[in-house]
Amino acid sequence: MDVDSEAILGWTRVAVLVLCMGWAAWFDHKERRVANEHWVVWSKPILFIWTLDLLIQNPHWSVWLTASALVAYASGSVLGRPTIRDAQQGNRMDQVVFVWYFVSIVGLLVAALRFSTVHPLDVLVGDASSEATLWWSYIGALFTLFVIDLAWRLRFIHGGADAKALMWVTLLFPSWAEVPLLSTESMDEIVLHLPPSLSLLIWGGFLFILIPLILLIRNIFTGSIRSFSDLSMAWMALSIPLASVHGRHVWILSDTMALPSGETVVHHQRRAPRRTPSEEELMEQIRRLEELGTERIWVSLKLPLLLFLFPAILPLVMIGDPMATLLPLLLP
Incomplete structure (x- = not known):
């Protein structure tokens, strides 16, 4: 990715962050709640930016599905987790989400096999390819989502809006490579x-x-x-x-x-x-x-x-x- 494209996407992410978090903070201050619809609506710019980013970098299809796995995991905090019972009873939403989970997991496993020879230390010191670095950054973001979700379930993070906000930020900035630091x-x-x-x-x-x-x-x-x-x-x-x-x-x-x-x-x-x-x-x-x-x-x-x-x-x-x-x- 060239410098201009990276800077444009980076500052676009920051603008989305300011608008979404500012609006959410206002809702939380005035009403003491932030509706799930807020995070759903503001996830659309993330998906758009992610699509542009991946189109520019043009990684392997398994990296795309790894990104899909991040969104699928985070969506559970807003949409809820599907159940096998509801899917068997014909609930279309749960059936679609299960298919989404399955496809994302397949992509995650394929990417894991593809980049199994790349050690995380190689990524940290800059010796890995851009494609491997991108995939490992998504794995780090997936682990971050898990930590935030676990902290929410264990009540270390009390507010549901706070946990959803941190998950949303994780999707917006999976790694520091996406943050345009001054x-x-x-x-x-x-x-x-x-x-x-x-x-x-x-x-x-x-x-x-x-x-x-x-x-x-x-x-x-x-x-x-x-x-x-x-x-x-x-x-x-x-x-x-x-x-x-x-x-x-x-x-x-x-x-x-x-x-x-x-x-x-x-x-x-x-x-x-x-x-x-x-x-x-x-x-x-x-x-x-x-x-x-x-x-x-x-x-x-x-x-x-x-x-x-x-x-x-x-x-x-x-x-x-x-x-x-x-x-x-x-x-x-």
Whole structure:
């Protein structure tokens, strides 16, 4: 593939990434859910870009079917897995998906035999052919999809939208060869890198570190810090008017507490409840606070991961793998 075609496809991928993740982050922030249709719709640009990429590179047909295997595996998170029982009962969708799985597996096995003599280390050091490198990058992406899916099933990734987003990013960027990095200095320092989708997850995790600082600044500007107790809450929670809590995606940390003397005071917890209270419990808690004349309360914001994955696109494209930047600093 020539440099111009590679750059055009690379930046097209980035544009699709920004649009899709930005839209998904907005949905997750406002509605706390991202419909499966969103990922289905935005998978179409991926398939189009992949088709152009493969047409330009013109690999063996088994590489095409290996790419098909990636899409087939990821589709299970959105469309669900077919069952033999439904297929036997004449469910056309399940029958078609089973045929899709079978053809993709055949292509995967044929490609495995074709490139069995190529060691992954040859790919890492650049001694493999472009066709073998492409196939091994798809195998790496397939393993990444499996890791994300397993983390979702084991509840290491809680949100379904978060797992689907990471799978979608894996399809968009199967390897770093598809990412148009602005700086490759840190990436050139080491040979083995984290996949782009997992790197995006780590960059998003780094942004979590900024939350206490942002909360503290917001509480200072609203004049909510009036005592040491307020200061201890200001970096982990947000002070808002009690009247504005309705309809907001927050956990209320303030509640009433009866003292041994019989006096009832407002008490602020430092941790969000393990179980999200029901609407009736929430209204009762608000009523108790209103009876004491409470005007402002402390709340913990419910921040979806997608809100952090979206801005993490910037360091992903500018720097690349975060571990490639940190490891030389930690292990000089």
